[in-house]
Amino acid sequence: MDPSDEPSGGQGLNSSDLLVREAYLMAYDYLDYVLCPPSAYLPPAPCAAASALRHAGDELLIRFPIFFRRWPRVFQDVTEGTACPMLTAILDEHFGSSVPRDRRRDMAWSAVLSVYVLAGQMALHCRDKGMAGVVPQLKECVGAYVERVICPELRAHGGWSGFISRFGVKQNLEGQVKRVCYWTLLLLTTGILTYFLWKRRMC
Template sequence: MDGDLNTTFGHLKFDLCVSELMGRSDDAVIGRGLNSPDPLVREAFLMAYDYISYVTAKPGVPLCPAPSRASAALRHAGDELLIRFPIFFRRWPRVFQDVTEHTACPTLLSILDEHFAPTRRRDLAWSAVLSVFVLAGQLALHCQDRGMEDITPQIQECVGSYVERVICPEIRDKGGWSGFISRFGEKQNLEDHVVKVCCWSLLLLCVGILSYFIWTRRKT
């Protein structure tokens, strides 16, 4: 019974978070991709909406947990990229300096089309897929800082549509988003692993000692 309640509560939290992602615009087109019958496409839009909401969240505003494993992997990978390669993020304000509400999405698509031009596209690397979402997040953050936060839902829908059109066909026969999760999902560090191994070893040792103690008592 408790398990059913926890599962139901988890689904309700997920639905509320998705509703919050979609609730930033009254435009009927915005959020449509989140209801796609294709799970691969639906996940792409969910990642786009969640990641951009994540990076543009105002300080002090509580965040919903990532709505899927792929979304969690995207959040983690984006944060890691910022920590390890901050120079990657410093160049974009100059690239976006002339962007307006009317040119934000065309500018994004132009950059992505250049990056993923058929003449340059070979085997699609997961790092390239990550760069699509991170770039869109930086554009949304730039627009928000310039007082154009109303454009955020359009950027979310724009990058979702781009991933549906360009990325999804490439990964459909490669296990879908599972490869992205394997590549960028948060992994345990060595210290955590060693601690867990030690704990299990101690537990097994205690069980062995207890079993031996019970066996010797019965014997006597």
């Protein structure tokens, strides 16, 4: 992440509110992640929520590629001056049209995911159209949107822990079986060694 991209005024990445700071951190990290060339080095995600966001965005692309095909047509008339207003308008339309907050029992984590993923798609479009200079503004824009619209609701749902639980990398069954086998073998080996040492002492 380029330090020159950081928001000023003690807000955003510099906020004293951890919930807000993570919201901006995820925005900056995710846009850097989707814009990073495959052969380029990208540092590990800066926090667990950002790591879950990277993973969930990749999963969404694999499972629902149709989600990504419509946005180039939507963004075709965007300019550097209209990118952020258009992103905010789309987010208001899609996120605001979900179940009203006072009727929700659970946090709409999929909607939260879509906010960041949509911002990533606009960033990709702008870069491909020679408007990479607007990307820092998009980072700030989506961070501010999450701070204003989503963070108040996050406070009532344990912060980002639910997002991490929902979208974080899950250990697959094969990995679990290997771990069980490893510990079983280790315990068995320890037991055998202990038995032989005990038997040798008895002799």
